[in-house]
Amino acid sequence: MSKRLLAIFAMLLVASMVLAACGGGAAPAEEAPMEEAPAEEAPAEEAPAEEAPAMFECTDEIGCVTYYADEPIRIASALVVSGPNTDLGMDSQRGVELAMEFKGDVLGHAVELQAEDDGCSAEGGQAAGQKIVSDPTIIGIIGTSCSGAGVPMSKIMSDAGYVMVSPSNTSPALTDADSAWNPGYYRTAHNDKVQGKAMAEFAIDVLGVTSAAAIHDGDPYTEGLARVFADNFEALGGTIVEFTAVNKGDTDMRPVLTAVAAAGPPELIYYPVFTAEGGFLTKQAKEVAGLEETILSAADGMISPAAVEAVGEAGEGMYFSGPDLGFENELYTTFLEKHTEVYGIDPTSVFHSHAFDAANMILGCVEEVGVVDGEDLHVGRQAMRDCLDATSGFDGITGTLTCNEYGDCADPQITVSQLTAGEYEPIWP
């Protein structure tokens, strides 16, 4: 009895495998899977056998993605769309969606977005990265929002042969070959080496301060930026009285601010953190003995309508470094009109245009290196990297983008704004 059951079970198993193999032909498959992803080998071996007349031969070093007739080209996003920094990520995701809408079909194929969440944390980047590289039909990634998530994700996607363009990672480490850089990583956001230096110059040259403190929250973005600021500030002859940190999610900043006051008190505090922690720091700084007259300044993580509300009256007159958003081009005007039309709101953060450009870079490269073979489309993964590497004079909303060998593609223009009556007024340079 049990033997017969076993036999039936075995037959069912075989039948299911045959069926799966037939199904494999219809699913888009990698023709030459790379070593790092052995799991994809099974359907890939069967696929050419089923689709015998495939004439195309993939010569790409790390493999090709094939989209058969009527299959959409798939791209992924890994932006922060949950938790306290949702504003930042949703804003970028809308930029990606609008880029897809503007672009329409690419080489006769529709474009589909697989939206993942980077969680604005290393764990989130790890999870999103693993999920994306397990899908062999994805050709490129727009992400991550946060540098903290970008570090693990860059490694994962690079090993699996993908490309990733970040709209808002600004940590210097990510494009530093000695640190967290990996092949296939690009960004349309500025490198914070530029931003931190600009802020230090502004503090010394324009505000004329000689002592400062820097506070970060342990995220690679905030820590990197605070560090670059502190180094440049000292190089320009200033004194950093305290370089310290808070935690993400902290609300009571009085102890750390008291420590800053005890160390100086400094003439200026720079805290390139996010809205929630930044709001608490701003309000509580005004209440700590010794810091009543200290100039407060922050960075692009706190340039948003929500940040204006968070800092409230305490933020009046505060300085913010960030990318120059006074994009004077027709594309941006059209973008903003479409944004309001589709979502009914204005952009909620800084990096929507960077995300728009990032998506266009990826789709542009698909268009450039994609091989049309009848109704099918083949895109080489190394070809995508070569194409993005060669990006030069790309006209985007954020300027004319040219990628260097480590994936820094931005056309960085940093400006310092002052918060006046609830508006960010650009005042320098």
Next chain:
Amino acid sequence: MQERIKQIDFLGLVLWIFRTAIIVSMLWGTIATLMDNPYSARAWTDTIVAGIAQGSLYALIAIGYTLVYGVLFMINFAHGEFFMSGIMTATIFIAQPMSASGYLDRHPVIGITVIAVVTMLVSVGIANLTERIAYRPLRGAPRLVPLITAIGASFFWQYFFQGLYGSEVKAFPQIEVIVGKVNIAGIEILKSQVIVIIVTILMLAGLYFFVVKTKTGKSIRAAAENKDVARLMGIDVDRAITLTFTLGASMAGIAGVLYALVFRQIHFFMGFFPGIKAFTAAVLGGIGSIPGAALGGLFLGIFESVGPGLFLEGLGVPSPHQLKDVIAFTMLVLVLIFRPQGILGEALAEEKA
């Protein structure tokens, strides 16, 4: 048998080394900090007062954990969300419009009272809804089931309110009357912190009186003691449980208002960390005990605030304030090694433990 003795000895040794290491490094850090003395007396008192205010908030939230645990033996991880839901709603529908029209500055007492009442109503409503829908059907289930359900409920409410009110940080209006500092016995304290401390003392005293002295309070304690016997004595146990959630959620609601007054910034995620910290405070003080929750909250708040500067600064740790949670949880471990039942906790009977 012999091996077993060996194992216990080894474990005991490790624990002993661990304790000693913590205590020695704490003492060493403290002495080094005090020798160097980077802070003025003023800075110390400011830090301690900030710690007491923060600890008061933890205490009020911890009450909810402790009460529910006392009666149902479950950790209600959705409690942080009760705290968040009330003040979010009241800020958006009451505080912000009231402030925009200038009413809040003209009649601050009435204004804050209305905000507090609305906050408590919403918190209590959400708490009872959660209890009725998510917890009551699981009353007889194994202990782990309601625990996981509570975590699920916590996420549900977080993202429910995110969907409802948006994900941005929202400002709680500044009220003119409570801006600035008052001088109490030569120490300048922020008015908002004074309010937090006084209100917390009043609420905790009131709650203690209610639970210990009134008949309704007695029914809660009876249900906590033994539900079956309580039922036999004619006590409506479901009502006692509802009451427990109501009390806990009102305290969380008040904590929400105080949080808003001190920090003036709210957010759909704001319940998460205070919730975890308050849970820690409840365990630290001895879960199930009301004075324990209060003491645990204060203890945690003060150590978090003073600890980094006092213990770590002297040891030369960079960015000590980033490690305040490490200090808080190390204190938890240290207390639990010496007193597994928490500071004021009674040794639990087999059934409860």
